[in-house]
Amino acid sequence: MREITYREAVREALREEMKRDESVFLLGEDIGVFGGSYKVTLNLIDEFGAERVLDTPLAEEGIVGTAIGASMVGMRPVAEIMYIDFSTLSYDMTINLAAKLRFMSGGKLKLPLVIRTQEGGGVSAGPQHSQCLEAIYGHIPGLIVVLPSTPYDAKGLLKSAIREDNPVVFIEHKGMYGMKGNVPEEEYTIPLAKGDIKREGTDVTVVALSRSVIFALEAAEKLQLENISVEIIDPMTIKPLDEDIIIESVKKTGRLVIVHEACKMYGFGAEIAATVADKALDYLDAPIKRVAALDVPIPFGMRLENFVLPNVEDIIKAVKQTML
Amino acid sequence: MKLNNSTIKDIYLMMKSCRAFEERAIAELRKGMPGFIHSSVGAEAIPCGISPFLNKEDYILTTHRGHSDIIARGANFKKVMAELYAKETGYCRGVSGSMHIAALDLNILGATGIVGSGIPLASGVALGSKLKKTDQVTVCYLGDGSTCTGAFHEGLTFAAAFDLPVLFVLVNNQYEESTHWTYWGGRLKNLAERANGYGIEGISVDGNDAIAVAEVASKIIPKIRKGKGPVLLEGVTYRIYGHHMGDPGVGYRTKEEIESWKAPDKDPIKRLLNYLLKNNLITEEEDKEIDVKLNDELDDSVQFALESKEVEPEAAFANSVYCGRDAFNLSKI
Numbered sequence: 001m002r003e004i005t006y007r008e009a010v011r012e013a014l015r016e017e018m019k020r021d022e023s024v025f026l027l028g029e030d031i032g033v034f035g036g037s038y039k040v041t042l043n044l045i046d047e048f049g050a051e052r053v054l055d056t057p058l059a060e061e062g063i064v065g066t067a068i069g070a071s072m073v074g075m076r077p078v079a080e081i082m083y084i085d086f087s088t089l090s091y092d093m094t095i096n097l098a099a100k101l102r103f104m105s106g107g108k109l110k111l112p113l114v115i116r117t118q119e120g121g122g123v124s125a126g127p128q129h130s131q132c133l134e135a136i137y138g139h140i141p142g143l144i145v146v147l148p149s150t151p152y153d154a155k156g157l158l159k160s161a162i163r164e165d166n167p168v169v170f171i172e173h174k175g176m177y178g179m180k181g182n183v184p185e186e187e188y189t190i191p192l193a194k195g196d197i198k199r200e201g202t203d204v205t206v207v208a209l210s211r212s213v214i215f216a217l218e219a220a221e222k223l224q225l226e227n228i229s230v231e232i233i234d235p236m237t238i239k240p241l242d243e244d245i246i247i248e249s250v251k252k253t254g255r256l257v258i259v260h261e262a263c264k265m266y267g268f269g270a271e272i273a274a275t276v277a278d279k280a281l282d283y284l285d286a287p288i289k290r291v292a293a294l295d296v297p298i299p300f301g302m303r304l305e306n307f308v309l310p311n312v313e314d315i316i317k318a319v320k321q322t323m324l
Numbered sequence: 325m326k327l328n329n330s331t332i333k334d335i336y337l338m339m340k341s342c343r344a345f346e347e348r349a350i351a352e353l354r355k356g357m358p359g360f361i362h363s364s365v366g367a368e369a370i371p372c373g374i375s376p377f378l379n380k381e382d383y384i385l386t387t388h389r390g391h392s393d394i395i396a397r398g399a400n401f402k403k404v405m406a407e408l409y410a411k412e413t414g415y416c417r418g419v420s421g422s423m424h425i426a427a428l429d430l431n432i433l434g435a436t437g438i439v440g441s442g443i444p445l446a447s448g449v450a451l452g453s454k455l456k457k458t459d460q461v462t463v464c465y466l467g468d469g470s471t472c473t474g475a476f477h478e479g480l481t482f483a484a485a486f487d488l489p490v491l492f493v494l495v496n497n498q499y500e501e502s503t504h505w506t507y508w509g510g511r512l513k514n515l516a517e518r519a520n521g522y523g524i525e526g527i528s529v530d531g532n533d534a535i536a537v538a539e540v541a542s543k544i545i546p547k548i549r550k551g552k553g554p555v556l557l558e559g560v561t562y563r564i565y566g567h568h569m570g571d572p573g574v575g576y577r578t579k580e581e582i583e584s585w586k587a588p589d590k591d592p593i594k595r596l597l598n599y600l601l602k603n604n605l606i607t608e609e610e611d612k613e614i615d616v617k618l619n620d621e622l623d624d625s626v627q628f629a630l631e632s633k634e635v636e637p638e639a640a641f642a643n644s645v646y647c648g649r650d651a652f653n654l655s656k657i
Contacts, residue, residue: 030500
């Protein structure tokens, strides 16, 4: 099968959906000729024109608010927020409006809207350009929150997100844009709200998110050399959450490690741990472990950043702790 | 107000310092210094024209593109370079980097990488000075793109509502990342017109004419200090490099356009040098000596940064995430 990058996979999904449905359009800062800060939308303006690849003023609240408005009248906007850190500027629109307008209309309005953004550290971008904020969106009823970890998933999930009639927050990872993976030429979609088993195993379940899936896979390879068999579950959509795939795995392995790049307190890991404690406590043979960033702002400089962010070694250590 | 010659010459020296620092920082970045640089090359006349009229007690806040703003305010080459190199001897112990330098000993309250977010902060700083009944002025540097944000609107609304002693310095380098300001602001003659919406004074000057900037600054800063209310001062300039050094800066604008802004009649440093030469305020030899001296100082600053240590991770977060409390949950597992 052909290999393309995560960036190209996202772009292909956008292109195919724009071709398929004229109501799909893109808006965001510098997404036109510039092709976006991470070049995801590069050249799409040539193919679809400046109206459907709409460069906007630097105003996140305006971007998301405008996208919501357009979605209320049947358009399918895909808004790009350059960094998830900047999406804090559009919380009001996302949390108070996108997530609630359908309910407030008595269940009548459709909001077919995607907010694409990217998160994560690893490039010395410092405290205001490196955060992982998915848990904030996961907390809000009315939103669907997706974090793809491979090019294949990114393309299939984004196509589904664009066809979805609810607001979707689609969170890419800046550290994965150049990563290559198998993506078929043929049309496919991946359903939202369904998890994926990224590796089968029998001893320990690792639930990982976004780029942490890549680290977990590497850790699993190393652990296999020590005869520890790790099963890796990638929920892909964190809201709604595919609880069954996690519970089933934990019932099989009896051990659970959760990995994410966001800091630990009140994070995605806490939700998974609570869910498993609630629904599969009797199956657990060891305490649940979470691997996450330290509870500090992301510092500038690689040495400090590496100290703060979870890595392969941390995952190995946590898995072994559940095997004691 | 007529500027005296020594002020004009000081402004020139300051502009050279800003330019030399930035060019060296870019060279170091290309040699492997970490992070990003959003270069302020080309816009030096604006902070250098303003800074001479500030008191030591006045405050400044700046942006991700703020190296010249802080150097014009007296920031130390070594401490800035060390910060860029993520070293403990930097202004923020190397945890903050190019985009977020604060130098509290110089009343440089910091820079922020979230466009526009410094604007309401500046109103708050000015409110503090007003409540404390000091005569401090706050200078808030902002870019053209930031005038699109809600923070700009709200920050100026507050400044106007409470007659705050704040000078909003709009460094219009014409490009918001890749987007020319007329793409969204084309109905305006200039961005100083935005001031009309708040009933405050808006002034637009040629931001590459250091003397013009300084003449305006020398008039309005004393007025602001006397409590006559905030002013929005736009300096029209040009961003010579790309959005950051990873952006070649072309595609959305032409090479010819960029070159035209480097010409002797456009570049702010060349323009002021011509003025100084014409008026016998400097000689070519003296100008070359300044370059040599700056080069030596920058050599020292790089050596200082390279020889400095990175902050120890354990120490980096003690008393820095919280004041008076250690960070907690310092375990990844």
